[in-house]
Amino acid sequence: MCFSSNHQLQGCFRLALVILLTLATTGIRTGGDVGISGRVVDAAGQPVAGAIVRVQATAMTALTDADGQFTIHNTGALDDVMVTAWKLGYFNGGVRIEDETDSPEIVLAELHPADNPDYEWVDPRPNPDDEVKNCGDCHASIIYSQWSNNGHFKSATSPLFMSLYNGKDISGEVAAQPGYRIDYPHSNGNCANCHAPAAAVKDYTGVDMNKLSNVELMGVSCDFCHKVKDVAMQANTSLFSGVQHMNLLRPPDGHQMFFGPYDDIPDPDAYSPVISESIFCAPCHEGSFWGVPIYESYSEWLASPYAEQGVTCQKCHMPPDGVTSNFAPGKGGMERDPASIPSHFQLGSRDSSFLASAVEMKTTVKRRSGKLTARVAIENVAAGHHVPTDQPMRNMILLVAAVDANGKQLPYIGENRVPVWGGRGKPEDGDFAGLPGKGFAKVLFEPNPLYNADRASLKGKHVFPAPQWRIIAIKEDTRIAAFAIDVTEYEFDMKKAEFPVRVSSKLIYRRTFRNWAKMKHFDLQDITLAEGLVRIPARTEASQLTSRVQ
Amino acid sequence: MRPVTVFCAAGLLMVLFYSAGCGKKESVPKQFTLAIPPGLEQLEPVIPVDNPLTQAKVVLGRKLFFDERLSLDATVSCATCHIPLLGYGDGRTTSMGVYGLRSTRNAPTLINRVFGKTQFWDGRAASLEEVVLEHMVAANDMRNTPERLVSALTPDETYSQAFTEIFGAIAAETVAQAVAAYVRTIVSGDSPYDRFMAGNTDALDESAQRGMALFNSERTNCATCHAGPNFTDEQFHSNGAGMDSPSPDPGRVTQTGNESERGRFKTPTLRDVTRTAPYMHDGSLRSLKDVIRFYNQGGIAHPNLSAQVKPLHLSTQEQTDLINFLRSLRGSNSFQPGSS
The missing domain is CATH 1.10.760.10 (Cytochrome c-like domain)
Structure with a gap:
């Protein structure tokens, strides 16, 4: 197993945490044990067994016994701290104590028994001027600013998404294939189940993405995720998608509550173990269309060593920023270890350096009797799923070229070429189809003729690669799985070459296929993930030269 | 002989409909002459007495046949599984409804079904109307409900007008009648x-x-x-x-x-x-x-x-x-x- 250094560090941290927790819960009795004892009861005064009790914002914890009694050992002297408790099915509870000699009784309130479908979502945007507390009013500086720059915030309004939904170009004005609404003019689709979950919970098939309002427009917003009580993935991910895999718990009128990753922030918060697990992301990062798996990053993760090692989605996509020690400064937040605070960056396909960190490319050149062979190995070193993953229009293109001292391209005599979806046209415009290289994508096609007598002019036209909402099948899947290495060779004729010869390899990432980008007038820059250059001097004796560039 | 009586009955029915209606001009709907291609002359078309072929009905049925609004989420039409270019089959081993749900049987061709007395592979339907009705609500086909169907079609003025004129109202049954009428016109001969x-x-x-x-x-x-x-x-x-x-x-x-x-x-x-x-x-x-x-x-x-x-x-x-x-x-x- 070869994890990157980053994961090793996280592994160490986990181990330390486990040891700490073990020490804290078992308690090593020494002569000078200073600790705190108390009791956890429910609203009726009955003892709550098996609750986790914690000195707030520390790793000092204990479990309650059958009588609801607990003792946290070795706390040392305590001064005006909160002792908190939580058990599944309850809100977090907490009592402030003056010092360790107190004997607190913590009352745990049960969660509301049922979801309230009429609940009004909290607006994420800071607005300190009104009476209402928005998410951003207390979490503006850290969480809100991180979240409002990521794809989750824009899931319902992204021009890229909307152009595909409506069948318009990026301006939103001009009709352009592909488009869900061109193909199904009377269907709103189930896009909202993930792209506008706050609206979709009202109607799983009927939400028009053009008719959202208020918080619905904020995409995968704060309040939505923090109202998810549990995730239960249905087996058929074509029939069920996004919010249909989730159990929400929205409080009754006049009440509030949030699920979060902390068991030590008292009511109205409730600890949610699932919010830190990969399955929390699965409802929207695992999905099929017409029975064909389209979004697969969760199952790719499940099948990867990352799942075994417990490296969750959140660990890489919501890494602690390392600086934040209080996520509600001045608003009741408390100081914590920065390593215990996940960020809300939710890094993804918009973040070029994050993408580039996922792959490593190594180019080796061999020469033999006038033939030059470049061997390119691309390894998925840091993504716990395939690269690229999810939305199948994402793709990577490897370009390999050999140029002699006069700047002349060496004739290509190999077989691997960039597929047609790399773009037909001039290479200088970014159209790379046919060049020496390779494409990495899950490519969909339409096996059956499309038939709609009334709309033959638009719908009758095949688009290749096909968009996932059409009745599609998978033509090929050349993506690179976690820790997999893709190796390909490229042969050039160097009989007439003037030395030195330079062999360059370049791996780029595109958020859509080139022909889609042209049809839709997307102005998306190619993201360079890795580059390699091998220089072959005139009279080198060495038969093998290597470049390793990330 | 038989088609003639059918059309007479149809004309009578339509007159009754119209006289009971809101005083629009009374006219006998233009009947649809089913052209029997060379080679099939000996066959007897099966057309229910209560659903005669008329020009307007066939046109309406054809529009419905290609309309995805018949299905739960407006993504699947009759033509999804009965693709004209594929001889009104779908090229799949077993056919596929909304959300990619698969049925257990191959989509049979619709060609010349007007000459059949029972429908479906196991003959469980006595008429094409029954077939359409079943498909619209079957869980693995269109997964729709009659209520949803009516509310999906009603806002379309072409439909509300055509249904009012031909049947009096939009209902799952009249949708089925119109589609069945169109399917009866899918004939193939002259090979x-x-x-x-x-x-x-x-x-x-x-x-x-x-x-x-x-x-x-x-x-x-x-x-x-x-x-x-x-x-x-x-x-x-x-x-x-x-x-x-x-x-x-x-x-x-x-x-x-x-x-x-x-x-x-x-x-x-x-x-x-x-x-x-x-x-x-x-x-x-x-x-x-x-x-x-x-x-x-x-x-x-x-x-x-x-x-x-x-x-x-x-x-x-x-x-x-x-x-x-x-x-x-x-x-x-x-x-x-x-x-x-």
Whole structure:
């Protein structure tokens, strides 16, 4: 197993945490044990067994016994701290104590028994001027600013998404294939189940993405995720998608509550173990269309060593920023270890350096009797799923070229070429189809003729690669799985070459296929993930030269 | 004779509708003359008395046939599984409804169903209206409800106007009647075979002619079940297809309860058979070549295997001849409304 250094560090941290927790819960009795004892009861005064009790914002914890009694050992002297408790099915509870000699009784309130479908979502945007507390009013500086720059915030309004939904170009004005609404003019689709979950919970098939309002427009917003009580993935991910895999718990009128990753922030918060697990992301990062798996990053993760090692989605996509020690400064937040605070960056396909960190490319050149062979190995070193993953229009293109001292391209005599979806046209415009290289994508096609007598002019036209909402099948899947290495060779004729010869390899990432980008007038820059250059001097004796560039 | 009485009854019904209506001009709806292509003249169209063909109804039915609003999420129309270019099949082993839900049987062609008395592979429907009604609400097909259907179609003024004029109201039943009326107009004949039979000896090449002789011979017995101008006896037989699977489709027995009918399915027409691959009720045979090979080996052993199905010992040339004959059943398509 070869994890990157980053994961090793996280592994160490986990181990330390486990040891700490073990020490804290078992308690090593020494002569000078200073600790705190108390009791956890429910609203009726009955003892709550098996609750986790914690000195707030520390790793000092204990479990309650059958009588609801607990003792946290070795706390040392305590001064005006909160002792908190939580058990599944309850809100977090907490009592402030003056010092360790107190004997607190913590009352745990049960969660509301049922979801309230009429609940009004909290607006994420800071607005300190009104009476209402928005998410951003207390979490503006850290969480809100991180979240409002990521794809989750824009899931319902992204021009890229909307152009595909409506069948318009990026301006939103001009009709352009592909488009869900061109193909199904009377269907709103189930896009909202993930792209506008706050609206979709009202109607799983009927939400028009053009008719959202208020918080619905904020995409995968704060309040939505923090109202998810549990995730239960249905087996058929074509029939069920996004919010249909989730159990929400929205409080009754006049009440509030949030699920979060902390068991030590008292009511109205409730600890949610699932919010830190990969399955929390699965409802929207695992999905099929017409029975064909389209979004697969969760199952790719499940099948990867990352799942075994417990490296969750959140660990890489919501890494602690390392600086934040209080996520509600001045608003009741408390100081914590920065390593215990996940960020809300939710890094993804918009973040070029994050993408580039996922792959490593190594180019080796061999020469033999006038033939030059470049061997390119691309390894998925840091993504716990395939690269690229999810939305199948994402793709990577490897370009390999050999140029002699006069700047002349060496004739290509190999077989691997960039597929047609790399773009037909001039290479200088970014159209790379046919060049020496390779494409990495899950490519969909339409096996059956499309038939709609009334709309033959638009719908009758095949688009290749096909968009996932059409009745599609998978033509090929050349993506690179976690820790997999893709190796390909490229042969050039160097009989007439003037030395030195330079062999360059370049791996780029595109958020859509080139022909889609042209049809839709997307102005998306190619993201360079890795580059390699091998220089072959005139009279080198060495038969093998290597470049390793990330 | 029969169509005439049907139309008279229709005219009467429509007059009743209109006189009961809101005082619009009373006129007999323009009747639709079902053009019977050469080769099918001997067949008797089955048109229910309460749903006569009219011009307006067929036009409406055709629009509905291609309209995805019939399904739960407006993504699946009749044409999703009955694709005209694929002989009104869908090219899949088993067909697919909303959200990619799969049904257990191959989408049968709609060609010449106007000549059939029972519908579906197991004959469970007595009319095409029943077929449409079932498809619209079946969980793995369109998954819709009658209420949702009506509320999806009503806002469309073309529909509300047409339904009011033709049926009085939009309802699941009237949608089914309109679609069924359109499906009854999907007829195919006037094939090279029909032209040959009409005396044009150039219409079939020698191989196809040898294939025809084989097809009609007692050696193959093909024409025993694939009988008559539509190449079907509309009866239920077992050739054993799919009976070797772990959980075989019971077929006709589900309708009759008669164990001797387990594994029996309705003989499909062979008209335009080159377009409708894959074959059999489960789509288990990918090509006509596979079909001929299947019959040549005597189908698949099964207690209810038809006596007509037995090893044929056909030479390679004979198998090719049979396929060439089947190819000659491709109709001119000029008899289908909107196909031009």
